[in-house]
Amino acid sequence: MEGIYFVPTKIVMGKDAVIKNSGDFKWGKKALIVTGKNSSKKNGSLEDVEAALRQEGISYAIFDEIEENPCLETIEKAKAFGLNEGVDFIVGIGGGSPLDAAKAIGVMLQNPELEIDNLIGGNLQSLPIIAIPTTAGTGSETTQYAILTNHKAQTKMNMGHSIFAKVAFLDATYMMNMPADITRHTGIDALTHLVESYLSTKSNALSDLVAEQGIKIWGECIDSLLSGYFTYETREKLLLASTLGGVAIANTGTSLPHGMGYPLTYYKKVPHGLANGVLYIHYLKVFKDRSKVEKIHQLLGLNSHIEFEKILTILCTHAIQVTEEEIKAYTSSMCSNEAKLKNHPEEVGYEDIYNIYKRSLQGN
Numbered sequence: 001m002e003g004i005y006f007v008p009t010k011i012v013m014g015k016d017a018v019i020k021n022s023g024d025f026k027w028g029k030k031a032l033i034v035t036g037k038n039s040s041k042k043n044g045s046l047e048d049v050e051a052a053l054r055q056e057g058i059s060y061a062i063f064d065e066i067e068e069n070p071c072l073e074t075i076e077k078a079k080a081f082g083l084n085e086g087v088d089f090i091v092g093i094g095g096g097s098p099l100d101a102a103k104a105i106g107v108m109l110q111n112p113e114l115e116i117d118n119l120i121g122g123n124l125q126s127l128p129i130i131a132i133p134t135t136a137g138t139g140s141e142t143t144q145y146a147i148l149t150n151h152k153a154q155t156k157m158n159m160g161h162s163i164f165a166k167v168a169f170l171d172a173t174y175m176m177n178m179p180a181d182i183t184r185h186t187g188i189d190a191l192t193h194l195v196e197s198y199l200s201t202k203s204n205a206l207s208d209l210v211a212e213q214g215i216k217i218w219g220e221c222i223d224s225l226l227s228g229y230f231t232y233e234t235r236e237k238l239l240l241a242s243t244l245g246g247v248a249i250a251n252t253g254t255s256l257p258h259g260m261g262y263p264l265t266y267y268k269k270v271p272h273g274l275a276n277g278v279l280y281i282h283y284l285k286v287f288k289d290r291s292k293v294e295k296i297h298q299l300l301g302l303n304s305h306i307e308f309e310k311i312l313t314i315l316c317t318h319a320i321q322v323t324e325e326e327i328k329a330y331t332s333s334m335c336s337n338e339a340k341l342k343n344h345p346e347e348v349g350y351e352d353i354y355n356i357y358k359r360s361l362q363g364n
């Protein structure tokens with residue numbers, strides 16, 4: 001039995017976790033709160049964090065300009081803001097976009113001489129990060145990754161520096177009013193993390209335990225995902241599945257669908273989870289060894305791949321238009337993505353990847 005398993009983030013779970021555990025915010029004298037433009041002001045998360053910081057006598061400044069799929073230019077702007085404010089730790093609130101941005105801003109502020117064009121790649125430290133997810137999808141609160149949009153390279157890239165949050169607060173209350181489409185797309189992202197980890201070359205006994213448990217919990221949410229009606233308990237299950245997905249991919253990385261989904265997000269503006277999800281039926285068909293794929297159906301509580309395909313088709317409804325030239329360009333790009341390819345446990349080539357795109361997006 002071989003493998004390494006490492007997740008150093010303290011995870012604080014439950015209703016009012018932020019207020020009840022305000023002592024866990026004591027990572028410095030002044031916090032930079034990093035968040036998106038709107039949602040954290042409406043779902044109570046920003047208000048709770050401000051109250052917790054006040055409770056601890058910690059001052060703060062708010063940077064609320066993080067867009068979906070945050071780009072390097074926004075990180076640079078936030079760095080200038082943070083330097084000016086003299087902050088010494090970061091609190092990220094939101095979906096994966098603000099959480100990833102928080103990590104990148106943390107690296108820039110810890111290394112103020114670093115130019116933004118040199119941010120991607122390397123092994124630098126960051127200011128301490130606290131992560132408060134308000135979507136149940138990316139698991140960024142328990143991963144070391146930060147996915148950034150690099151307009152010069154015309155794609156999304158992992159920042160490279162390994163930055164785990166010191167503390168993650170999980171409170172499903174913040175998700176109660178999330179629209180059904182965002183819930184489905186982010187929920188699909190969580191499932192894809194669990195599945196890609198489970199099927200990865202790098203999976204090991206411990207990451208498998210986490211992935212299996214996450215897939216099982218996700219399976220208990222299928223009816224809600226289909227109906228669009230979510231109780232607090234279901235929101236909590238989706239959040240737990242998402243965080244477990246983060247723990248799993250922190251140890252194994254993601255694989256083909258994540259690499260293949262990036263151009264769909266960059267060029268076609270497809271939300272991250274949906275971009276993975278639309279490729280899934282044909283991605284799973286590529287596996288010659290069906291044993292683990294079949295185990296996934298069982299863990300989800302489903303009888304067959306046909307049932308799973310029906311669910312994926314409903315949850316990943318899309319109208320993505322791509323040309324033959326675009327499919328070929330995306331395929332070539334994926335063929336040079338060695339980091340993702342090496343996580344896929346079987347031999348795949350240009351034709352396999354082309355077929356996944358073609359059949360998923362053009363249905364033939």
Ligand code: NAP
Nearest residue numbers: 036037038039068069095096097134135138140143145147
């Ligand atoms: P997101 O881009 O963070 O947010 C999507 C939308 O959801 C935004 O409009 C946001 O509004 C809204 N939103 C957030 N929380 C909400 C809530 N509680 N209620 C209602 N609306 C809410 O989406 P995401 O899917 O969570 O994150 C995607 C990003 O994470 C991508 O860049 C992806 O590549 C990355 N990612 C990272 C990892 C990792 O390990 N680090 C893993 C997978 C994906 P506001 O903008 O107003 O907040």
Ligand code: ZN
Nearest residue numbers: 138189258272
């Ligand atoms: Zn993802």
